[in-house]
């Protein structure tokens with residue numbers, strides 16, 4: 001019996017294009033000035049230490065660190081310090097209303113239904129927990145944070161590693177088979193299954209893949225799986 005839904009964001013609750021065509025360009029535009037203005041703040045300095053360590057660039061060369069961060073944005077690198085800094089930069093955009101989080105109508109509908117039915121909802125995304133809360137707190141459809149019981153990001157581990165899902169299960173204190181993980185990335189589903197979770201593969205565009213996995217075009221189809229179990 002499924003009691004917990006753990007969901008990815010990009011390609012699952014929200015469009016890939018919102019992340020790549022809205023959020024990443026906003027970060028690329030505003031991150032350099034943000035980093036330069038706040039380099040002495042502990043929450044930024046800590047991330048710059050990590051960027052220097054991961055890239056091998058001189059920690060005192062702010063221009064070089066910014067260049068590395070811009071390169072990582074272009075490459076969609078799932079680096080924890082980049083994701084932390086992106087979350088900080090997006091905060092301003094959401095606060096001023098320049099950014100509004102995208103959520104698919106079916107995701108908005110079923111997140112509320114599942115919450116009201118007593119399922120516990122959690123997010124696991126490469127975006128930082130701060131970025132997750134900002135997106136769901138400022139969507140075009142309203143504030144969805146009241147529906148979520150918790151958030152996980154890459155500080156618990158990479159999304160393609162089974163140990164990350166084992167660590168999430170440990171934190172939640174639940175049996176693996178009571179958790180349904182939703183994602184659009186097959187390697188993430190495989191990692192979650194290795195940890196014993198159930199999975200649903202969101203394929204929002206194009207033909208469904210030939211696979212033995214449960215595939216859903218939207219959250220209404222995920223709901224049929226929930227009702228069948």
Ligand SMILES: CSCCC(=O)C(=O)COP(=O)(O)O
Pocket residue numbers: 008009010011019023078083124125126127128131132135159
């Ligand atoms: C939390 S919004 C920003 C999403 C993001 O930065 C990202 O890399 C998307 O990763 P996901 O694990 O949700 O596919």
Ligand SMILES: [Mg+2]
Pocket residue numbers: 008009010011012183184185
């Ligand atoms: Mg995804």
